[in-house]
Amino acid sequence: MRSNRAYVVGIRHERPHTMSILDKVETVNDVATENDAAMIDRAYLSRYLLGKWADVRLVSRALAGKPEMHNIPGLGMDEHRARVLGQLKLLVENGQVHRAFPAAYGGLDDHGGNLAAFQELVAADPSLQIKSGVQWGLFTAAIAHLGTKEHHDRFLPSAMSLETPGIYAMTETGHGSDVSSIATTATFDEATGEWVINTPFRGAWKDYLGNAALHGKAAVVFAQLITKGVNHGVHGFYVPIRDENGSFLPGIGGEDDGYKGGLNGIDNGRLHFDHVRIPRNNLLNRYGDVDENGNYTSPIASPGRRFFTMLGTLVQGRVSLDGACVNASKIGLQIAVTYGNQRRQFSNPGQEETVLLDYQRHQRRLIPLIATTYAQTFSQEVLLEKFDAVFSGLDDSDASREDLETMAAAFKPLSTWHALKTLQDCREACGGQGFLAENRLTLLRADMDVYATFEGDNNVLLQLVAKRLLTDYSRKFKDADTGSLARLVMEQVTERAVTGSGLRRLGQNVHDLGSTARSVKELRDPDTQRDLLTDRVETMIANIALELRDAKKTGEEAEAFNRNQSALIEAAIAHGHLLQWEAFTNALDKITDDGTRQVVTWVRDLFGLHVIEQNLSWYLINGRLSAQRASAVTAYVDRLITRLRPHAQDLVDTFGYGQEHLRAEISSGVEQERQDEARAYIAELVRSGKAPIPEKSSRQ
Amino acid sequence: MRSNRAYVVGIRHERPHTMSILDKVETVNDVATENDAAMIDRAYLSRYLLGKWADVRLVSRALAGKPEMHNIPGLGMDEHRARVLGQLKLLVENGQVHRAFPAAYGGLDDHGGNLAAFQELVAADPSLQIKSGVQWGLFTAAIAHLGTKEHHDRFLPSAMSLETPGIYAMTETGHGSDVSSIATTATFDEATGEWVINTPFRGAWKDYLGNAALHGKAAVVFAQLITKGVNHGVHGFYVPIRDENGSFLPGIGGEDDGYKGGLNGIDNGRLHFDHVRIPRNNLLNRYGDVDENGNYTSPIASPGRRFFTMLGTLVQGRVSLDGACVNASKIGLQIAVTYGNQRRQFSNPGQEETVLLDYQRHQRRLIPLIATTYAQTFSQEVLLEKFDAVFSGLDDSDASREDLETMAAAFKPLSTWHALKTLQDCREACGGQGFLAENRLTLLRADMDVYATFEGDNNVLLQLVAKRLLTDYSRKFKDADTGSLARLVMEQVTERAVTGSGLRRLGQNVHDLGSTARSVKELRDPDTQRDLLTDRVETMIANIALELRDAKKTGEEAEAFNRNQSALIEAAIAHGHLLQWEAFTNALDKITDDGTRQVVTWVRDLFGLHVIEQNLSWYLINGRLSAQRASAVTAYVDRLITRLRPHAQDLVDTFGYGQEHLRAEISSGVEQERQDEARAYIAELVRSGKAPIPEKSSRQ
Known part of the structure; x- marks a missing residue:
């Protein structure tokens, strides 16, 4: 079965060929012989967690710690918007936002470092982060990626310097996730050699655009390119929006999206166009151009492939939101764990009051969140390195891009939802104190909320992951008929339960009552964890693929797809967890301090087993775990939490945020x-x- | 086994003696014969959902729909506070807040109606609801319940009329959930016949008090009553706080809690007292008094019982928060389902775009939330009727009070968490639109956030429920030794799986593959649902009780309790679900319209089976469901969701909110x-x- 894996799981998982010394020790000896006295080397781990772009991160984090970069809780919307615009200028002055751009225009061609720095801005103010993302990650980046040298010369300098605050006008009121169906049109007028940008109806208004309500002077407008009666699909156009006085140019109108649930430092707004004319060469023409006679040409023949190529830069947003959310989770946990280690409430008769984090429930709430945040820290690093390799051109193959897209689409949903859960659980764990703005958690959560649905709605992204998994699966079995596929699935179930490697040991002992110690020993084995996580993804995808294949024959594939939509999304989540677990496990091998590696190995085990625990019914129903073994999962999760409790403060302090970042009275x-x-x-x-x-x- | 149930589950569940006509039909015939064409009678169901105090609710809801009662998104904190104070005056003018007070002082002695009306205010502005709760539900109610006629005459009229905005000064910075440990002291000075109110250290500052930052003129201050060197525990004292100009009176200081994650229309603040003197008769002396010689007397001999009696009125807050959260969930669902039925996105080739609610994932997100909201609507009604019976004196026994406390402690956590989940899921289901303030969801959620930890932290309340369940259990088995208890637990497991009524049928067919239809038929049987839900509570409590009993012998009970804290809380949640299911099932019997009852029966089945699905691993591990049956649970949940999808709009429209309550552009x-x-x-x-x-x- 091993040989199927690479096909089924999309991203190629490689089992590490060498085991770490610690792994060997662990698989030989019993649980009790682990080094329970292991301690984290805080300075070492803190640096290790910062990853490849540690120094860039630290510079950006230092800037994010300055008072002038901070949000002010309760500031009115108008003042907040003005403040953030001012902060963008400070970013320019501090050279923090040009790393990704070409050296010829004053940049550093440093894509990974750029996003690493960008992600750290969330500690200052998520509004600042996202508004700078609009300006440089979307508007300016669109000019850089979709335009050619002429556009770079004309538009890049003023966009980079913020002389031209810009708008990325893609989303419409009626179309967000389905960008290919936007209804704004750009029709070429051969008579004048101009593009006519037009909004045909209310649903086609551009909506939710940062910088659109107030500050934006120009926009990259995405519209259906129409010339000679043919629609060549969505393209980007550079369109001036406001004059020097901030008034809309003729034919352009719009309105303010107004107050929001968070991110109120950003002036989101709507735009509409009434036959607005722009010159032919304002089409950003790298992937599609029209000559003065109205003839369309493109270096990419397939309209579908062209569309996805043009949208390819959007992955940058997903990568950086993933990292920003991991940072937000860290901030929340550093606050809540610190408070949980100081605040006392209730006592047993005659004893002093108990520290909150000594309560089992408190531990159960916070410590698994720490484990997931560690996993996401390492998976973000893998994602960022992949992104850097692709965007720097070091490894820019179709397969690499596809892997990058899949990873980003898998991680961004998991980390955005995790940040919301973490900040909420931290807030509740701090009681009423957690609700006060002076303790940061609620307002940070409010800002992060929209991360779950923008730059790719989480559920839409997870479907992309699932489709990739299905494609990989069908590539492998493209010549197999349904009967042999069905046999394969059945064999897989049987084989895994009885003879499959790794799981074999679990399967054999289904009736082996009373061997909790042996169960735990097996659960600690990384191979067991990997097998359990992998098997779930493979089996779920195989089952769905089979059903879709049957449905295809009767022309009911769309219905079958929808009937399996939730299962597909669950499979994609399972895949994301597996990738995070792999990233975590690979990161463990590189930890050189023994004590640190021991403690962080417990964190990894907690992450893996907590994921398995949350899906325990699947493992039970599908015969992967006996009831006895399933109980052992929970028992061992409990044991790991108890074991990690003394390290909780170290584990969050190594996130490395100072009071200037946490800005929570209760963390002081x-x-x-x-x-x-x-x-x-x-x-x-x-x-x-x-x-x-x-x-x-x-x-x- | 049946006879044990009453002891184990605390609240006495009675199996309805008569089955409805529909139940009989269902258990005889097959699934396919159900009336799939059943329709909801909207007007009928809408009225039915309003419950016993329908007319009071409608009057309060009409007031909540008036523009002058609404919150204004994005309004600054200062303006919001002033606005809400003005709205409180409107409540007085409209006679909306005096129902619960004695007729002699202008009230109606109507406790249930008072809370029903209060709960509806959440639709206007949660800040308005909670600030009115502070004024009349806490401050004025404390005078009424803890004071005697003299206090009623002196203080009630100006508190009721809002001439004296008041503060309920219980919580301290260092003590929230553990009220008995507050550190503020009230020491009787025999020489002057005065109380000396004092704050000994920073942690003893009163904190988080509504009305304290700005508007409060007087407070009921809770402090340790000390006379003649003896501490008689926490009592309430009427303490003037501010003079006519709004300045603190001598010896009193404080500060503003400032901006919060929500509820910014309330001026929460802190207070501290430096040997502030008040007259002896400012002690609210119904449950404890001191004569002029400093001698303490109380009608309740036990200090513990006295404390809980004085705190008994706090249940009012829990009952009303439960109802307010159910209303907030309704508002969120009415908005999101309406939008989900209109908005379209993505299409299959050649087809028109798909309505969001036709996507399986969208249905899976929203429709179970509707089912839970229905369950909580009915359980809130049961709770409110219980509250009314106790507080009106109709059924004011110790057992009734205890049941009321347990129910409130079980329901308030479930409904507050459910409201947060519902509003978040609704917001995400509406995409970016859901994040805009003009669409209500985010700001409503922000306001509801603190409901999870105030008026009793959810986890603390659930432990109270668990303790009650343990007490009931130990009462039953107080003479049994551990050996016989262990046998009992084992017998229970075995018996349930093999011969217990209800579960017997499930157990018998563990190896009966391929009988999904029969499995589904059984799962639809209310007896099966009840047995599965009940069995889980009983078994969890029995197992914990056994462990605690063993630990008691070795003096390690406290450790054992903490080791089981999460399990206890899970058992309490399971108990709450069971009570909600019972309330739902009882409410079904009283629905007289056949079509409505059919559809709402599917909603009940979805609620019950969704709860079981969420705890499926427990049922599998403990041998209550075979893998085959467990799969049938999910299959039937899917089927119920599909079946309810055409009724989704009716199910939320019958919540009965108009645009003046929803105030979400996308619901219009x-x-x-x-x-x-x-x-x-x-x-x-x-x-x-x-x-x-x-x-x-x-x-x-």
Whole structure:
């Protein structure tokens, strides 16, 4: 079965050929022999977590820590928008936003470093991050990627310098996820040699555009390119929007999207065009051009392939949102764990009050979130390195781009949802304190909310991942008939349960009651974790593929696809988890400090087993785990949480944020001061003999 | 086994003695014979959902629909606070807030109606709801419940009329959930006959108090009552706070809690007291008094019982938060389902674009939320009727109060979390539109966030429920030794799987492959659903009780309790689900319209089976469901969702909110207009022969 894997899981997973020394020790010895006294080397791990672009990250993080870059809770929308525009200028002054652009225009051609720096801005203010993303990651990047030298010369300098605040006018009120169906048209007028940009109806208004409500002077407008009565699909056009005084140019109108659930430092707005004329050479013509006679040419023959090529730069947004969300999760956890380690509530009779993080429920809420955040830190690093390789041209093959797209489409949903869950759980774990703006969590969560649906709605992205998995699967079995596919699936189920490597041991012992220790030992084995995670993706995809294949024959493929939509999305999520687990496991091998690697291995095990625990019913229904083994999963998750509890503060402190980033009163140590003051007061009262006697005691 | 149930589940579940006609038909015939053409009678169901206090609700809802009662998105904090204070005066003018008070003081002695009306205010502005809750549900209610006639005469009229905006000063920075440990002291000075209110250290500052930052003129301050060197525990004291000009009175200080994640129409703040003196008769002395010589007396001998009696009125807050959250969920669903039925995105080749709610994933996200909201509507009604019976004195026994406390502690966590999940899922289901303030969802969610941790942190409340379940269990088995308890648990497991009623049929057929139809038929049987839900609560509690009992012997009960904290909370949640399911099932019996009852029965089945599906691994691990049956649960959930999809709009429209309550642009029908306009435009273009040809077609 091993040989099928590469086809089924899309991204090629390679089993590491060498095991780390620690792995060998672990598989030989029993659980009890692990080094329970292992400690994290904080300085070492903190640096390690910063990854390849550590220095770039630290410079950007230092800037994000400056007061002038911070959001001010409760600031009105108008003031917030003005403040963020001012901050964009500071980014330019500090040279923080030009890394990705060509050296010829003052950039550094550094794609990975650019996104690493960008992701750190979330600590300053997510509005600042996203508005700078609109200006340089979307508007300016569209000029760079979709335009040619003429456009670069004409438009790049003022876009890069923010002299021209710009708009990326793609989304319409009626079309967000389905970009190919946008209804704005750009029709070539041969008589004048101009493009006529037009909005045919209300649903075709450009909507949700950053910079559109106030600051944008020009836009890259995406529209259906029509010439000689033929629609050549979506292309980008450079369109001036406002004059020097900020008034709309003739034929252009729009309105403010107004107040939002978050990100109110960005002036999102709507635009519409009434037969607005722009010169022929304002078409960004790298992937499609029209000559003065109205004849269309393109270096990419297939309209579909051309469309996806032009949209290819959007992956940059997904990569960076993934990283930004991981950072937001880190900030939330550093705040909540710090408070949870200081705040006390309730006591057992005669004892001092209990620290919140000593409660099992508190641990169960926060520690698995730490594990997932570690996994996402490592998977973001893999994604960013892949992105850098593709965009720098070092590894820019079709297969690489496809892998990059799939990884980004898998990780961005997981990390955006994880950030929302993490910030919410952290907020609740801090009680009412968590709700105060002075403690950061709620407003940060409000800003991150839209990350789940913009730059690719999470569920739409996950379907792309699932389609890729199905394609890989069908490539492998393109000559097989349904009967042999069905046999294969059945064999797979049987084989895995009985003789498949890794799972074999689990399967053999289905009736082996009372061997929790052995179960745990197996669950700690990375091969077991990998097999369990991989098997789920493979089996889910195989089952769906079979059903779709049957449906195709009767012409009911669309219905079958929709009937399996949830299952497809679940399979894509499972695939994302597997990729994160692989990234985590690969990162473990490179940790050179033994104590650190031991503790972080427990974190990896917790991540893997927590994912398995959350899908336990699947493993049980499909015969992958016996009831006994399934119980062992939960038991071992509990044990890992207990084991990691003493390391919780180290694990979040190594995220490396200072008070200037956290900006949460309760993370400042103030709670510890309050606790110390209270206990000193009570001790003094007792010492003085003036402490009142409890009524109960007084009557004895 | 049946006879144990009443002990184990706390609230006494009674199996309805009569089955409805429909139930009989269902258990006799096959699934296919159900009335698939059943339709909801919208007017009938809408009224039915309003429950016993329908008319009171409608009056309050009409007021909540008036523009002057609405929140204004993006309004600054200061303006919002002033606006809400003005709205409180409108509530007084409209006679909306005095229902619960004694007739002698202008009230109606109507406790249930009071909370029903209060819950509806969430549709106007949650800040308005909660600030009115502070004024009348906490401050004024404390005077009424903890004070005696003298206090009623002195303080009630100006509190009721809002002449004295008041503060309920219970929570301290260092103590929220653990009220009995607050550190503010009220020491009786026999020399002057005064109370000396004092804040000993920073952690003892009163915190998070509505009305404290700005508007509050007086407070009911909770403090440890100390006289003659004895601490008699927490009591309430009436303390003037600000003078006519709004300045703090001598010895009182405080600060503003500032901007929050939501509810910014409420001026939460902190207060501290430096030996502030108040007259002896400002002690609210119904449950404890001190005479002029400093001698303490109380009608309740036990300090513990006295404390819980004084805090008994807090249940009012939990009951009303439960109802408010159910209403918030309704608002979110009415918005998202309406938009999901109008907005289209993506199409299969050659077909028109698909309505969002026709996507399986969209259905899977929203329709189970509708089912849970129905369940919570009915369970809130049961809770409110119980509350009314207890507080009106109709059924004010210790057992009734205990049941009320347990139900409120079980339902409030479930409904507050459900509202947050629902509003978030609705917001994501509406994409970027859902994030705009003009579409309501994000700001409503932000306001509801703190409902999960105030008036009893959800996890703390659920532990109270679990403790009640354990107490009931131990009462039943108080004379049993551990050995016989262990046997009992084992017998229970075995018996349920093999011979227990209801589950027997499931157990018998563990190896009966291929009988999905029969499985589904059984799952539709309410007895099966009840047994599955009940069995889980019973078994979880029995297992924990056994472990705690063992631990008690070795003096490790506290550790064992903490080791089981998560399991206890899960058991409490399971118990809450069971109670909700029972409330739903009882409510079904009273529906007199056949079509409505049929559709709402599917909703009940979806609620019950969705809960079971979410805990499927438990049922599998514990041998309650075979893998085959477990698969049937998911298959039937899918089928129910498909079946309910055509009724989704009816199911949310019957919640009965108008545009004046929803206040979401996308719920207004505007999306349907946009879709119609777009399609008319395209049809006209095609008719005119001027439609551009797609490039792909042009080359063929």
